[in-house]
Amino acid sequence: MNTIPKWADLVLIPLISLAIAALLSALVILGIGEDPVAAVKMMVSGALGSTYGWGYTLYYATNFIFTGLAVAVAFHAGLFNIGGEGQATLGGLGVALVCLALPWPHWALALPAAALGAALFGAAWAAIPAWLQARRGSHIVITTIMFNFIAASLLNYLLVNVLRPAGAMDPSSARFGEGTHLPTLHDLAAPLGIAFSKAAPANISFLLALAACLAVWLLIWRTRPGYEIRALGHSEPAALYAGIHPLRTVMWAMLISGALAGLMAVNTVMGEAERLVMNSVGGAGFIGIAVALMGRNHPLGVLLAAILFGFLYQGGAELALWTDIPRELIVVIQALVILFTGALDNMVRMPLERLFLALGKGRA
């Protein structure tokens, strides 16, 4: 069945899908009476033209790396985790509880503890749907959707009734202490003599995200649990005959996936807001799906796709600021990317397969 070469599968098909999505997005921009070329120019200069723009692009990208990796790891086990939103929400709760629990003396101590809290809470929120899928046969897509909503209600309740400091009006937790303040890319770049913007929220979590990419690559392709996850994803009967325990493997895949989604909160809650607010995830859990699809579930691909979406996010914000094009345009672009790289994958793949088949015959 392998009629197309690997490079075409990994590079050409995503690029063509992306090009179609971009073309349709341009038509939408034309349709609302704006100039697509000018829009792209403004997005590029707004997102990549300054260290301030880069700071925001990388800040968003950090979120999408975590949620993209989360979706990708579950995908390898044949599981479609659309619960990233809820898992990241709970991850935020984990970060907040850790940060508020102790008067942290220095971020270097607070960061590992908060990351652990985020990962544990995210994993715990993924564990229930995982167990229900593996043991009770409940469809993981539906249960994770339900858990997204349950997480939102839970956080709403906790912020309004439990975590809100006395006398405060808006539903959010108290500010974290000074000792939890994470160094921004400005702080990190300054000793190297690089003048990085002070105002952008990108912080050390970006390096954490890069480390997560490496860790996921090692896990999936270089360890036994990773092998079991991939085997289960390829064929459950075959995995079963190979002596792979499906319940254990599904649990591992979803726990890791939930932990990765939860880790996103280190960036948003600890790195940017420095307190827990309502809806700190802001749809990043869903964007993770697009990122994983575009990145072909490979950590390097996820990294590149996350930066692309970070660019779209920051560029889109600039567009909304300077033109009449609303911010929601990026939601449309994102939808088209998910549609063409995911659901309509075969639309691009089928003609290409035929093309490569014809080329192969010609050579032989």
Add this chain to the structure above:
Amino acid sequence: MDLATLLQVLDSTIRLATPLLLACLAGLFSERSGIYDIGLEGKMLAAAFGSAATAAVTGSVWLGLLAGIGSSMALAGLHGLSAITFRGNQLISGVAINFLAAGLTVVLAQDWFHQGGRTPSLSGGARFDAIALPLAETLRPVPVLGPVYAELISGHTLLVYVAVALVPASWWVLYRTRFGLRLRAVGENPEAVDTAGVSVPATRYAAVAICGALCGLAGAYLATSLQAGFSRDMTAGRGYIALAALIFAKWRPWQALGATVLFGLLQAMALRYQNIELAGIAFPGQVMDALPYILTVVILAGFVGRAVPPRAGGEPYVKERKI
């Protein structure tokens, strides 16, 4: 709780249950034919915008309704294209449709009406009026039954009655017609239907189209009956609650009515009471909000009854697949 309060809560239950019921029946047709649809939310949202925008421009709620159904069916066609023709992942397609609708409605609303992603407020002929059933006012003095008839049964918009009528209609179509038999068979065992000489794709496209039309009604109801106009994300998760209700109803029409009324009641209660005390324990409103989702998870887990989805659900059908 006195009768008047009870009637008010039940009245708003009906209002809130109607879009859930329509969307739930929509999902019922699609999923019974083997096409999972988590894009109910997006189709409702597109229909809400389409109907409100058209009604605002033309002043006619009927043209609005048509446009709403059209917008929803266009997205249904897209879902059919990716799920049936190109055998794509139905869940990913649904996610994409939800995003497409969430983004496109606001972009177009901003471009057309310049009101921050809303449509103008609808009034007069651009909205569905409440229908007073015959003798509602005359019978009002009759104790208990009078107010129930006048407040609860009479005085809703046309789409509410249509939604209720669609329950037996859906049952009849699914269980008493040749088309319904084929539709259900396609969702359970497409090979058998194919062998019998019935086109699997055509049957599935028909189911997806019905799903689009019903989501269109649901969205149009939101924008032209329940509220007066479109505002961003006005579906507010109703598509997902409808999906939850569908599982709760185990993919059956009458049970869908029961499940959506139950979820509508939960919404009405959460809306009216911030905290509810039952048996000495205070339940916060957020528990009521989360209850449909929690109940669904419990049902899915098989702790109370067992919800078994159509067997071929989520699987694209490939003719004469070599295994």
